[in-house]
Amino acid sequence: MSEERLMSKKKPTYPVSSKLDAYLDNYNRKIEIPIFYEDLLRFAGSVVVYDADEEDTLWVRVYYSDSERQEIDLSLKKVYSILHSDGSDHIFQYLNVDAVDYCTFGNSKPFRIRVRNVLNDNFTYFYVKKTDASRIYGLELEHMLSPYNLNFLVCKDTLIEEHIAGxxxxxxxxxxxxxxxxxxxxxxxxxxxxxxxxxxxxxxxxxxxxxxxxxxxxxxxxxxxxxxxxxxxxxxxxxxxxxxxxxxxxxxxxxxxxxxxxxxxxxxxxxxxxxxxxxxxxxxxxxxxxxxxxxxxxxxxxxxxxxxxxxxxxxxxxxxxxxxxxxxxxxxxxxxxxxxxxxxxxxxxxxxxxxxxxxxx
The missing domain is CATH 1.10.510 (Transferase(Phosphotransferase); domain 1)
Known part of the structure; x- marks a missing residue:
């Protein structure tokens, strides 16, 4: 069976209802963040990201004007600290935002942020997406019904997801x-x-x-x-x-x-x-x-x-x-x-x- 017949052409994005919003608040999934999905769309240009075999990954690496880069880097470090640490700024000096990638494929069109620890070169990713109720229900059900816990945050129209390694x-x-x-x-x-x-x-x-x-x-x-x-x-x-x-x-x-x-x-x-x-x-x-x-x-x-x-x-x-x-x-x-x-x-x-x-x- 072809994918066109099996799947719908385009899935709409569904807003977060008041009940779901209250649920997220009750279980500490809601939090204030210093940067939103729409802010990351203000990139000045991009270059294609290729894999080790020189094939297009369908991701592009975006870059920002000098006037915005410093503020965006600082905000992304803050998001990293909220997601993985206690939210304080004392770790900022050890972090570097290596790359901001944008996916042009699929419904969610996420940003992938690569953050590196400058002391030991360890790095990790997190994703910035537009909030969608379907995706939130999916994340929560995965957290409860699969063998794996998931870490994500919601703030208004922006969803922050941790990277799933594999x-x-x-x-x-x-x-x-x-x-x-x-x-x-x-x-x-x-x-x-x-x-x-x-x-x-x-x-x-x-x-x-x-x-x-x-x-x-x-x-x-x-x-x-x-x-x-x-x-x-x-x-x-x-x-x-x-x-x-x-x-x-x-x-x-x-x-x-x-x-x-x-x-x-x-x-x-x-x-x-x-x-x-x-x-x-x-x-x-x-x-x-x-x-x-x-x-x-x-x-x-x-x-x-x-x-x-x-x-x-x-x-x-x-x-x-x-x-x-x-x-x-x-x-x-x-x-x-x-x-x-x-x-x-x-x-x-x-x-x-x-x-x-x-x-x-």
Whole structure:
């Protein structure tokens, strides 16, 4: 299936509602910052950024007039301090803003800021984007329902995100996967199954290979691979259920083939159940925080009416849960999808407890 038929042409940006704003304030995601997305658009010029193979990265390195550069550098150091430290200015003397890059590809058109510690040459990145409610819901759900915590800040129309380190999926598939051992390929296949299931459960769409990273973790005498989403722009917007399953994107074809060649059907089913159970446990342990987020999403406008109608119909066909047909907003669909996973987990757990009591008696 082509991407044009699978994905919408353009996703609109949705403003932060009063409920979501109150949520962000309550959980310390809102903060005053000295520079906004629009300020970074005042660059005087740019040059193309190429990779090691001299191919266009679709990023451009921007530069500013002398009159603005000093102020912008100081403001970006302040943002770095707020994001990664205590927000004070005592570390400014040790920081240098090496580069400000602007991405011309995709919906969000982010700025990528590279900050270096001049004492030891260690560097890190953070991103400056336009605030979008869909992306905020995606970041928060990733923070609560995935194995990874995320650090981000919101101020009015500007979103600051920390960098998620890893090897871009498309780069890994092209350059590194062919050299992996058979054991590593089997482990990658398992991880892709779990990643695929996790995305579908929490309705995170558009996980093409360049929208996630693969993270190698050294464990004793072998390498364990993890897959992490890095783009949360398509959180519960699209109407097609396939958009929320990475397996249906042509960019992931090699990963799907890896699963087919390395895992038996019983193993795939086992890993799906494992992931659903883990997500259900995270939903339960998140308590009031996820309830408050979903209450905001249920009342929010974060998708198109036709998308809502299509998605709730497709999920009903999959689950046969009549409650999906009653949903009026995409947030209600998301809430019910997560509740469905949680209820199934609790029903199975209760059945196991009852069976154990019967055996003991």
């Amino acid at each position: 090897i871009p999926g498309d780069v890994f598939i092209k350059d590194m996967l062919p050299n992996c051992t058979e054991s590593e390929k089997s482990q990658l296949a398992k991880e892709f199954v779990k990643f695929n299931e996790r995305c579908m459960i929490r309705l995170l769409g558009d996980m093409r290979s360049y929208n996630y990273v693969i993270v190698p973790v050294h464990d004793f005498d072998h390498v364990v691979y993890r897959i992490r989403a890095i783009d949360f722009d398509q959180q519960c917007f699209e109407g097609k259920l396939k958009v929320y399953r990475p397996q249906f994107f042509k960019e992931n074809f090699i990963m799907v083939e890896l699963v087919r060649n390395k895992l038996q059907n019983d193993s795939v089913d086992q890993y799906k159940i494992e992931e659903r159970s883990i997500v259900a446990k995270r939903i339960i342990s998140s308590g009031n925080r996820i309830k408050r987020l979903l209450n905001s999403a249920k009342a929010d406008d974060i998708s198109l009416p036709e998308n809502i109608e299509q998605l709730k119909a497709e999920i009903y066909d999959l689950t046969l849960d009549m409650d999906f047909k009653k949903c009026k907003t995409m947030g209600q669909v998301l809430n019910l999808a997560l509740d469905f996973v949680k209820r199934n987990y609790q029903d199975v757990s209760m059945k196991q407890i009852l069976e154990k009591k019967i055996r003991i008696s």
